[in-house]
Amino acid sequence: MSYESEKLAATLKAARENKGLSQRALGARAGVPQSHISKIESGAVNLTVSSLTAIANALDLELALVPRKAAPAVRTITRSVSDAPKVTPEVHKEIARLAKQIEHIQSLKIDSPAVENLQRQFREIRQFGNLIRNTDTLRSIHEALKAVDGAGGVAALQEAERHMNSLRNTLAQGMAHEDHARAPRPAYRLDGDSDE
Numbered sequence: 416m417s418y419e420s421e422k423l424a425a426t427l428k429a430a431r432e433n434k435g436l437s438q439r440a441l442g443a444r445a446g447v448p449q450s451h452i453s454k455i456e457s458g459a460v461n462l463t464v465s466s467l468t469a470i471a472n473a474l475d476l477e478l479a480l481v482p483r484k485a486a487p488a489v490r491t492i493t494r495s496v497s498d499a500p501k502v503t504p505e506v507h508k509e510i511a512r513l514a515k516q517i518e519h520i521q522s523l524k525i526d527s528p529a530v531e532n533l534q535r536q537f538r539e540i541r542q543f544g545n546l547i548r549n550t551d552t553l554r555s556i557h558e559a560l561k562a563v564d565g566a567g568g569v570a571a572l573q574e575a576e577r578h579m580n581s582l583r584n585t586l587a588q589g590m591a592h593e594d595h596a597r598a599p600r601p602a603y604r605l606d607g608d609s610d611e
Contacts, residue, residue, distance in 0.1 A: 421458055423467075428456045430474045444473035502544040509553035510544055513537060516560040520572070523563070529572045536579040543586035552582045 431441050431452075438456070442449040447469055454460040455470075471478050481489050502510075517537055520530060540547075547553065559575035 420462060423462065424456050424458055427470055427474070430476060431456075434474060436474075441470065441473055445469040503548070505550050506544055506547045506553070509550045509557065510541060512557055513553060513560070516557055520560060520563055525563070525569065525572065527569050527572060529569065529576045533572065533576050533579060536576070536583050539583050540579065540586065543583070546586050547582075552578060556582070 431438070434441075436444070438452045439449045441447075442452050445452075445466075447466055451460065451466065452470070455462050455466065468478060514537070517534060520533070556575050556578045559571050559578060562571035563569075563575070
């Protein structure tokens with residue numbers, strides 16, 4: 416078996432294991448006998464295009480011919496996607512609480528552009544959920560949204576919108592940990608100024 420075939424077989428095996436599938440379960444999904452998958456993974460048989468396509472589809476992988484010059488970029492992107500952090504259960508719970516509260520606010524029929532902005536920002540934050548490590552900001556947004564029901568009204572809605580906008584911007588700028596925010600440093604310093 417050639418180096419490329421061994422590498423492909425190892426990649427398929429790793430993808431199967433990452434999905435938590437047995438060879439038998441993968442075979443059932445792909446329509447390929449388990450014994451054939453075992454032979455492919457061990458390098459005992461050459462992989463055919465039809466088997467490769469069926470197995471890749473069953474593993475939610477896409478086959479593509481990539482120009483050799485673009486291969487390093489594709490590998491980097493693929494690696495970054497597979498190494499991306501997952502949404503923690505705490506963050507998932509807080510995002511679900513926010514979603515419920517935003518649904519409730521929609522039912523109040525508040526006529527303010529802040530409602531639409533809040534919804535848009537929330538959709539964007541959901542996309543960055545895997546980058547959120549500290550749920551304090553999500554909780555403060557939830558508390559501000561709860562105040563919309565009471566005397567807070569539109570002012571509380573605007574406060575929640577400001578918190579959400581800040582979190583969204585922090586995440587979009589690649590600062591995964593909210594607690595890493597630092598005070599800005601001046602672009603220049605005059606003689607005699609201290610760093611304090």
